[in-house]
Amino acid sequence: MHAYSCSQKRDGKRVGFVPTMGDLHHGHLSLFDLARKHADILVVSVFVNPTQFGPREDFDQYPRDLERDRSMCEERRCDALFLPEIREIYPNGLETDIQADPVLASRLCGLSRPGHFDGVTTVVYRLFKAVAPDVAFFGKKDFQQALIVQKMVLDNNLGIEIKMGNIIREADGLARSSRNRYLDTAQRAQAIALFQALELAQKCVKEGESQASRILEKVSAFLSTFPLIRIDYAQITDLQTLTPLPEIKEQALLALAAFVGQTRLIDNTVFEFRGEKSPRGTRCERKWHW
Numbered sequence: 127m128h129a130y131s132c133s134q135k136r137d138g139k140r141v142g143f144v145p146t147m148g149d150l151h152h153g154h155l156s157l158f159d160l161a162r163k164h165a166d167i168l169v170v171s172v173f174v175n176p177t178q179f180g181p182r183e184d185f186d187q188y189p190r191d192l193e194r195d196r197s198m199c200e201e202r203r204c205d206a207l208f209l210p211e212i213r214e215i216y217p218n219g220l221e222t223d224i225q226a227d228p229v230l231a232s233r234l235c236g237l238s239r240p241g242h243f244d245g246v247t248t249v250v251y252r253l254f255k256a257v258a259p260d261v262a263f264f265g266k267k268d269f270q271q272a273l274i275v276q277k278m279v280l281d282n283n284l285g286i287e288i289k290m291g292n293i294i295r296e297a298d299g300l301a302r303s304s305r306n307r308y309l310d311t312a313q314r315a316q317a318i319a320l321f322q323a324l325e326l327a328q329k330c331v332k333e334g335e336s337q338a339s340r341i342l343e344k345v346s347a348f349l350s351t352f353p354l355i356r357i358d359y360a361q362i363t364d365l366q367t368l369t370p371l372p373e374i375k376e377q378a379l380l381a382l383a384a385f386v387g388q389t390r391l392i393d394n395t396v397f398e399f400r401g402e403k404s405p406r407g408t409r410c411e412r413k414w415h416w
């Protein structure tokens with residue numbers, strides 16, 4: 127893998143990389159399309175990373191369909207599909223030696239998934255060493271993950287550009303995820319409530335509400351009407367530090383995690399005040415560029 131990337135770079139090509147855990151869907155494919163715009167060579171990896179799963183999580187049952195993934199990569203004309211074995215990524219056992227930023231990792235999903243982000247930073251670091259990309263692509267669906275990877279790249283001076291792709295959704299709004307496969311018909315029908323809750327929050331903000339607690343109360347009250355849904359967390363945070371915000375003044379993230387039956391799903395939305403009047407009537411000067 128490394129030799130391939132290096133030879134491409136010697137030919138003056140810009141190498142783009144999309145790391146995945148496979149079971150490819152339109153969320154992944156949209157990252158391929160984004161990569162095509164920003165790189166000459168598209169490398170995709172499929173690796174179900176054991177160290178980012180907790181002991182009671184779904185590592186064993188995580189959907190794996192390599193032949194389907196392979197043909198999707200061929201159809202999308204990926205230049206290289208990187209399929210490392212567990213022993214190649216973890217020759218010394220399932221250690222996590224690249225620590226995620228402790229502050230970012232203590233927020234949101236970090237609370238209910240201890241060690242998860244150390245697993246993510248370790249695997250991404252090792253994949254980056256093998257692939258040596260110029261630019262790598264991550265979905266906003268896993269917003270916290272993308273921020274943590276970005277920080278890991280800065281802290282380790284890897285010099286890799288990180289770009290984020292938009293959340294890709296089903297027609298009814300449910301964010302695409304390999305874990306949606308676990309949902310039965312009744313759960314699938316209720317799962318759209320996550321997206322509807324985000325929409326409800328966006329509506330509240332557009333109508334002038336800026337107090338996070340009031341928005342979150344509405345979100346919780348709405349979700350509590352769905353018997354198959356149990357909220358793990360719903361928080362409004364700063365977009366860069368993930369610190370909870372009592373009040374929305376400029377941009378903010380609303381991040382949501384909820385169990386639908388036994389399946390834990392995440393979703394999020396960003397409140398934007400770019401060029402619009404903020405709830406307080408002041409114009410927002412700060413802009414966020416990904």
Ligand code: AMP
Nearest residue numbers: 146147153264265267268292293294302
């Ligand atoms: P995964 O295979 O779930 O580890 O995801 C691989 C990459 O695809 C990560 O950067 C995810 O954030 C991204 N991704 C997964 N689902 C979506 C989605 N619905 N929209 C956009 N990106 C996604």
